[in-house]
Amino acid sequence: MDRILAMQVFTRVVDTNSFTRAAESLGMPRPSVTTIIQNLEAFLGTRLIQRTTRRLSLSPDGAAYYERCQRVLAEIEEIEASFQQVHRQPHxxxxxxxxxxxxxxxxxxxxxxxxxxxxxxxxxxxxxxxxxxxxxxxxxxxxxxxxxxxxxxxxxxxGLIEGATVGSPEYLESMGMPETLEDLERHTAVNYFSSRDGRVIDWSFLENGKEVDVKMKGSISVNDAEAYVSCGLEGFGLIQSPRFMVLQYLCTGQLVEVLPEIKPSPLPxxxxxxxxxxxxxxxxxxxxxxxxxxxxxxxxxxxxRDAQPCVPSVTDVATRHENGxxxxxxx
Structure with a gap:
């Protein structure tokens, strides 16, 4: 039995919590993964993985063996990497x-x-x-x-992602241009909600060096960044987006930045x-x-945070817009 291979297969089954996903990630047939684990358990004389119809769980021996396998495989990888750096590229x-x-x-x-x-x-x-x-x-x-x-x-x-608070010209013509954070109370926003827990994410600004959270009202919420920008372009409300996502629309005038002196808090x-x-x-x-x-x-x-050397001219945007x-x- 190839013990190193058995360790690799065992740790991948544990990491993915699935024989099938482990087989896919290792590029092996699923029956081969099952056979390797069975042979490993027979060789060690103990049950490593408790199998149920819904999930896998480690036995006490399995948990101890998994921890030691991680250390052994990490050390092997470190040894190999030290030579690969000299003799060949990562692969x-x-x-x-x-x-x-x-x-x-x-x-x-x-x-x-x-x-x-x-x-x-x-x-x-x-x-x-x-x-x-x-x-x-x-x-x-x-x-x-x-x-x-x-x-x-x-x-x-x-890195850090710079943000921008923006709205469509049609929306701003209808609702007016906010001048302060307090003015946002009379505005509508497109909200973004977390895919993980469904929570609507509040807006965040840096005002006089302090972070200020603002809860915006709105009747449309999405959980996809590109759909979020599309909703802003359609005039459904203000949006607070990474600047790189709205850059071309700011330059062509399809979106207008609001409160440019009170920037959103940057995101790491x-x-x-x-x-x-x-x-x-x-x-x-x-x-x-x-x-x-x-x-x-x-x-x-x-x-x-103040200079914007990445922002091109409107002419540049029009010339390059076809590339997207x-x-x-x-x-």
Missing amino acids: GKLRIDMPASIGRLIVIPRLRDFRSKYPEIDLQIGLSDRRVDLLEEGVDCAVRVGALQDSSMVARRV ISVVYLHSRHLSSKVRVFVDWMAALCESCPLLSGSD SIAELMA
């Missing part, structure tokens, strides 16, 4: 999850640069505003926006990954690449 499949807007507008338009640097990494990119479970879904790392809740993950902050961008995978060279190079990508644009680096590449506009 293998890298599973990433990120918000759809960041993926479509920021990462994918510049992905050719990553591919040219790391051609041996096979990328599997999930685009969703849903917060995935890295353990259960077999994801190597995820790009997340906002405050982080899960302390079991390793996180590296790679982080890449999170599992403790057991923190030594992976392919994860490390992706995190470094994301950090460099954010650093290259002030709208994502937080380097200057926000990454080009922000370069």
Whole structure:
């Protein structure tokens, strides 16, 4: 029996909480995964995984074995990585999850640069505003926006997202231009709610150096970033969006910024990954690449909250609009 392979299969079954998902992530037939676990349990002389119709759970021996497997496999990966860094580039499949807007507008338009640097990494990119479970879904790392809740993950902050409060010209002509935060009480907003718990997310501003939360009234709520911007373009109410998502519409006049002197609180961008995978060279190079990508644009680096060197002229936007590449506009 290949003990290292058995350890890898066992930890992946535990991480994904599924024989089927473990098999898919490892590129193996499901019967092979089942056989390997059965042979491993027979070799060790103990039951590692308790199987029910709905979920898997570790036996006490299984929990102890899992913890030791993590340490052994991490050490093996560290040894291999030390040689790979010298003799070859990072390689293998890298599973990433990120918000759809960041993926479509920021990462994918510049992905050719990553591919040219790391051609041996096979990328599997999930685009969703849903917060995935890295353990259960077999994801190597995820790009997340906002405050982080899960302390079991390793996180590296790679940037800050600048925001903007905007509305359509038609909406502002009908409702008027707010001049203060108090004026927002007579305005309608399109609200954004969390996919995780359904909670409507309050607006947040920085006024005189202090963070101020504002609860906006509105009759439409969505949980998708692109749909959120679309609702703003349709004039259903004010929206508070990442500036990179509304940049082209601000430049063409399809949206107008309100309260430009009272900016929304910036949101941190982080890449999170599992403790057991923190030594992976392919994860490390992706995190470094994301950090460099954010650093290259002030709208994502937080380097200057007042200057806007990424904002192009209306002529530039009209010329480049056919590409739909926000990454080009922000370069």
